[in-house]
Amino acid sequence: MSKESARxxxxxxxxxxxxxxTDILVSYKMPQEAISWFxxxxxxxxxxxxxxxxxxxxxxxAILNNTTSDKLDDVTYRKVAIxxxxxxxxxxxxxxxxxxxxxxxxxxxxxxxxxxxxVGNIAINDSFMLDGAIYEILRKxxxxxxxxxxxxxxxxxxxxxTELGQLLDLVTADEEHVDLxxxxxxxxxFIVIFKTAFYSFYLPVALAMYMSGINNEKDLKQVKDVxxxxxxxxxxxxxxxxxxxxxxxxxxxxxxIKDNKCSWVVNQALLHATPEQRKLLDDNYGKKDDESEARxxxxxxxLGIEKIYHDYEESIVQKLRQQIDQIDESRGLKKDVLTAxxxxxxxxxx
Numbered sequence: 001m002s003k004e005s006a007r008x009x010x011x012x013x014x015x016x017x018x019x020x021x022t023d024i025l026v027s028y029k030m031p032q033e034a035i036s037w038f039x040x041x042x043x044x045x046x047x048x049x050x051x052x053x054x055x056x057x058x059x060x061x062a063i064l065n066n067t068t069s070d071k072l073d074d075v076t077y078r079k080v081a082i083x084x085x086x087x088x089x090x091x092x093x094x095x096x097x098x099x100x101x102x103x104x105x106x107x108x109x110x111x112x113x114x115x116x117x118x119v120g121n122i123a124i125n126d127s128f129m130l131d132g133a134i135y136e137i138l139r140k141x142x143x144x145x146x147x148x149x150x151x152x153x154x155x156x157x158x159x160x161x162t163e164l165g166q167l168l169d170l171v172t173a174d175e176e177h178v179d180l181x182x183x184x185x186x187x188x189x190f191i192v193i194f195k196t197a198f199y200s201f202y203l204p205v206a207l208a209m210y211m212s213g214i215n216n217e218k219d220l221k222q223v224k225d226v227x228x229x230x231x232x233x234x235x236x237x238x239x240x241x242x243x244x245x246x247x248x249x250x251x252x253x254x255x256x257i258k259d260n261k262c263s264w265v266v267n268q269a270l271l272h273a274t275p276e277q278r279k280l281l282d283d284n285y286g287k288k289d290d291e292s293e294a295r296x297x298x299x300x301x302x303l304g305i306e307k308i309y310h311d312y313e314e315s316i317v318q319k320l321r322q323q324i325d326q327i328d329e330s331r332g333l334k335k336d337v338l339t340a341x342x343x344x345x346x347x348x349x350x
Contacts, residue, residue: 001071013081019040021133043128045092047110048108053204054084063337083207083218086134093130122326147210158199165195178286185267197231214332226323226338233316234345238264240309257293260286272303
């Protein structure tokens, strides 16, 4: 099945989810105005991205069950796709709130939800409703399954972990008050692991494992020990591409320098800078003008950040491949699940 066909089949499931969620509001006798608002919230904020997290649940489930996603019967496919959409709802919840916190202007090529006419601060409640929608669809489709509590526990745990990462990011990298003394590689590592790795890498695989009946703590630890550092590598790669990639290559204009992001690139620079170079960073990092950004980028090149990154990439990939080779498959876990994730990330250029 082509990527486009897989995406289309996945999106078709979301249409049914929207109907189910709006039916709940109808059963509560909510006025039509509120029902239409909720439906618009769901459709505007949930299905517009790459859907990598949701599709990963489907792909992982297929690998664990020795098949491919296109060979899954409609009933099984729909059930595992619903778990995938639960992650996409979680992502939508985070993004609607995050855009307000960052005062972002656009998301996925359209205005941020809170900037839509008539929305404003109602977006705060709308983000809560996207989160609440997760548990409505889980209750409807998984309540009778033995792993239902595991699903709930996992979503609650990963949501809290992501919020902890967001908290440290917000208090470390205030756009209005630039203070590079607050930055460190240790803080960066915590932020990216908690803000990205848990829900983007571990959550899709763990959900597919539970649905496949693979719930041994040793197996969950095996995948976590690979996927969390893989998720950290993914974000470091993202930080690197934001600075060194071209807009044509990555599909956007990098803004980490102007936004005072606690990125891997600037933390490496702080680690290697001379006092004079540190002063240049203090004077220019987090400033909104192109000249200051250009000075920072030139400094990063002078410090050899590109070589440091490529050395790191080869080192972490070699380590992860060794870990994957040592995975115990005796209880149904498959190395191919982890290899598939690593292959998607290694040498990624967008």
